[in-house]
Amino acid sequence: MSMPVLSPLFLILLFSLTFPPTKSTAVQRNHPVRLTFGKDGEFKILQVADMHYANGKDTPCEDVLPQQISSCSDLNTTAFLRRMILAEKPDFIVFTGDNIFGFDTADAAKSLNAAFAPAIASNIPWAAVLGNHDQQSTLSRKGVMKHIIGLKNTLSKVNPSEVKTIDGFGNYNLEVGGVKGSDFENKSVLNLYFLDSGDYSTVPRIVGYSWIKPSQQFWFQLTSAKLKRAYMEKPFPQKTAAPGLTFFHIPLPEFSNFDASNYTGVRQEEISSPPVNSGFFTAMVEAGDVKAVFTGHDHLNDFCGLFTGINLCYGGGFGYHAYGKAGWSRRARVVVANLERTAKGNWGSVKSIRTWKRLDDKHLTRIDSQVLWNKSSLGGDL
């Protein structure tokens, strides 16, 4: 395809497109699904963070109450996932890494299959990124992502086909189309970005978790600019970019920029971000479309806080073979985008993005419901 001409607004960003548009998400190996908003004008995402799955029924739980220990295993993680899917009926499920806990996993492929089984069985499209533990078994990071993309109903990709060079495995984006029959039928009204936040630093002078690299940030910015251009072009040109949501595993250093007064949820442990700031937060602010970031990694933190126009959210620990806090329920996050009605009464673009969490208790108690963004307030903040 020929290289598209940039509108002046995009030239301001000083980014031009160096690659042809990505193929539609409609073309997927196992699940020919294009994500779209439902007839109810809603798109609901279930975020599952840190399943830490190992070998199934023989894998014990960590940090549960004494009376829970004997009957608790990875199967509790599976059961929780099944219940969440039944209760929320999401349109899409995102697994934000540490899907398996490699150190205790005898066979990575088998463990991945079991971990994702409830999602696969639900026939709901799903996607996954890597944490820092997924590769600690029989498959490398590349091997884990390659295995994942072969599973049923997933929209995951190993890496974007449009760039030759990128760090990590599991960098890709997905578009969520407007309601069929509406003006937005063929536009992506909600953009989902997935990145590999790596595992551990391989740089001798920097000790700790890895970080999102310039190659990934450059791809993200080019992709964001391309999506923005498409959204602002005919037919039905829009004035600003469609909102975006970003998913990866390790929290950014900016997750530390909150005190108790300005977040919703709990902060019960250290923010285990990389020891260096690699600038991805700045890259997102500059791109301008991302309204919220969803990570995992710190099982005892489950907050959302707003900083410089972007909500920084944890999923909260989900898996039972993962450190946690006895008596403090495992949990999952739900993210819902709702469309506005146009003057003609049809479904339009995204009006608001909300979130809440559900606890793995008897009633799957819903907590911490909050609005992350709404269109009318031009960013929902400041």
Added chain:
Amino acid sequence: MSMPVLSPLFLILLFSLTFPPTKSTAVQRNHPVRLTFGKDGEFKILQVADMHYANGKDTPCEDVLPQQISSCSDLNTTAFLRRMILAEKPDFIVFTGDNIFGFDTADAAKSLNAAFAPAIASNIPWAAVLGNHDQQSTLSRKGVMKHIIGLKNTLSKVNPSEVKTIDGFGNYNLEVGGVKGSDFENKSVLNLYFLDSGDYSTVPRIVGYSWIKPSQQFWFQLTSAKLKRAYMEKPFPQKTAAPGLTFFHIPLPEFSNFDASNYTGVRQEEISSPPVNSGFFTAMVEAGDVKAVFTGHDHLNDFCGLFTGINLCYGGGFGYHAYGKAGWSRRARVVVANLERTAKGNWGSVKSIRTWKRLDDKHLTRIDSQVLWNKSSLGGDL
């Protein structure tokens, strides 16, 4: 040209080359010079920061002593540059931005010509990057860089030819070859990187100076990896990358990581870095070859401090039509790399990198001499 195969060491960095090697610096429009170490095994760079040149003899000086005011103008900046060139006889001159002070400049081209005139007249090769004031007259940032590359003896480039998309103007690299007749004759033993650190943020939520973007960092990392590979390849394969030096205008946030105990020089004013961390320091640490960074921008800071293996150095204010401190001399930085002798008695690779400053006083007093790096200590730090 075909894409080179990466050695395993480079695959660790997860970067592969997406562009053919750059043309030799031997092919330059006005000055067919390839930078090389001299027969004395030395390569000396003069850094000139913040000339702030305007219209010449009618442009007054700022912050000089009362008795200096009447006779002081841009010509004092010119005279200082001439004296520095005569005194140090550098092999290369680098201008690290705010070469002209655009707001007070009637004709940008004329002002640039006058500002660089002593360098041009010296027949010494030189290069320049942009500051935040260079474009505030009759030429845009692109226009200023395009004008600069047309001047005699410069090795400046508007942008690297090997990438299609990069932020800013004045991102390029230069190689410094070993001594003619030595094993390193056809290797770059010292790598010089030049980046455009921008002017002011155009992102509504971020107010302040601009920053080095992912596109520039990605180019830098690919270039660093390419140079490292060439250096470690036959003939005369080396065990590590050649040392690198980076030049741009606005100091990084990491320049704030020093207290009086761990830098050489003075810190007399706030570090005017961008309000966000865009990760370029991390990108340099990851690349592994850069031993020192040279910026300008803060005229009253002239220190060098070592952080995570990289020296962060200011040039110190040079120009007279720039804020300064009356009675505190304008100054310039000198950077000298020296080669080691091989077992056979020939000149080898870079052994050490030293720096000092000279004051614009009667004797061009030399101060703050220090070693930035030496090979034997594997980085000269920690």
